[in-house]
Amino acid sequence: MLKSFDIYNQNNVLKIIVALNLLLVGTGSLLYTNRLINKLEDREKQYVQLYSKSIAYLFDTSHADAGDLTFVTSEILEANSSIPAIYVNPDNQIAMKRNIDVPDDYTPEETERFLRQKIADMRKNHMPLPVEIGNGERGLVYYNNSNLLRQLNYFPYALLTILAALSVLAYLAFSSSRRAEQNRVWVGLAKETAHQLGTPMSSLMAWVEYMRSDPDQFDGSITDEIEKDVQRLETITARFSSIGSIPTLKEENVNDVVRQFTDYLARRISTKVKMSVTSQLPPGQLIRINKLLFEWVIENICKNAVDAMKGVGELRLNMVLLPHDEVAIDITDTGKGISKANIQKVFSPGFSTKKRGWGLGLTLAKRIVEEYHNGRLYVKSSEVGKGTTFRIVLNRK
Structure with missing residues (x-):
């Protein structure tokens, strides 16, 4: 057990190390990405400012004779191939657009509405840049982030x-x-x-x-009872030996298996517990089970029920047919019941409300039913102070 405990501690340390590394990588990447995004936003803003100055230069009549400079300015305007931009002149008319795809089948009125909507969207992200074109007149350049950004x-x-x-x-x-x-x-x-x-x-x-x-x-008679208990120990030994191995399933009469085992168990639990078995199954109902392991399931649930009743009460087993070729075995006690908070925990390893025991009985029972017999084991119903019903469901075929 000490070896197992050390391994679990090592796993916990590894979990912490992995979590810290992921946190550091994530934090570092987010900070770096945020810094890169801010730099790109500043760069695109500077580019749009240059774009605005170029527009202002083109519309400034004082540079009408500067053909070479006008050519350079035009080259700057054409170089913007990624940043969506719309120039609105001082008369609030859309005079120029870049990198905005307008559907070819739009009418001029639809195009105007489309671009005005783009301007509204751009205004939400960035303040427009002014374009001073002389004589106190000013246009505006609206822009948005590039696709890359x-x-x-x-x-x-x-x-x-x-x-x-x-x-x-x-x-x-x-x-x-x-x-x-x-x-x-x-x-x-x-x-x-x-x-x-x-x-x-x-x-x-x-x-x-x-x-x-x-x-x-x-x-x-005493010798016979001692022999039965020795045989019982042999059965327990066989159960423990079969753990970790794939069990052999055989067709067994489920009525006989349950009744024979409960007859044995009834003589070895508290005499103040009244045990009864009823069945609505056909007399010769066969189920493919591993008898030793299946009896272990019944024993674990029944003993758990006796403990819940503190050795006083009723323990009822009822076998019924279900649709879809299934058989159910309900085990009902009149014990203290299970709270809603604990119903999901009762099959967890180590969970127990008792001062003694390791809390493995129901865990093993569930594993035997579901992994080895392809069935189901669950709490069918429980009410605090009144009792609990566990249901085992097995396939008839």
Whole structure:
């Protein structure tokens, strides 16, 4: 157990290290991306300012003879191939646009409305830049971020999504590793327990044979009960030995299996617990089960019920047919019940409301039913102070 504990601690340390690395990478990338976006925004703003000055230069009549400069200015205007921009002259008329696709089938009126809507959208993102064209007149250049900058704005969200996905994958990997290690620990513990039980059981069987050899001194009925308990220990040993292995399923009469086992169990629990078994199944109903493991499921649920009733109450088992070729076994007690907060936890390893025990009985029962028998085990109903019903569902075929 100490080895297992160290492994879990190491996994926790690795989880923290991975989480910190992801946090550092994410924070660093976001800061760098934000800095890059700000620089690009400033650069595009400077470019639009240059674009505005070029427009002002072209409309300034004082430069009418400066042909070469006008050519250079035109080159600056044409060089803007990525930043959407619209120039509105002092009369509030749209005089020029760049990098805005207008549908070819639009009428002049539709084009005007389309560009005015673009201007409204641009105004939400950036203040328009003034264009001084002389004589106290001023136009405005409206602009928006380029496609590259808009895409870059979404990059942090994409990065966060990727980091979140990596975090989930890392968590699942560590959780899977931990569950696999837990399984190895419990399998090893179960097989070692089975091995350790072998020697005292052999000795007990020898004592039973010795007692049978002298019936005058030893009461035969007592010897029979001792032999049953030794056989019971053999069954438990076989169960522990089968953990971690794929069990063999055989067709068994489920009515007989449940009744025979509950008859045995009834003589070994509190005499103040009234146990009853009813069945609506056909007398010869066969189910493919592993008898040893299935009896273990019944035992774990029943013993858990007896503990919940503190040794006083009623324990009822009822077998019924379900649609879709299924059989249900309901195990009902009159115990303290399970709170809604704990219903989802009762099958979790280590969960227990009792002072004794490891909280593994119901966990093993659920695993045996669902993983080995392809069935279902769940809390059908529970009411605090009145009792609980567990339901086992198995396939008839």
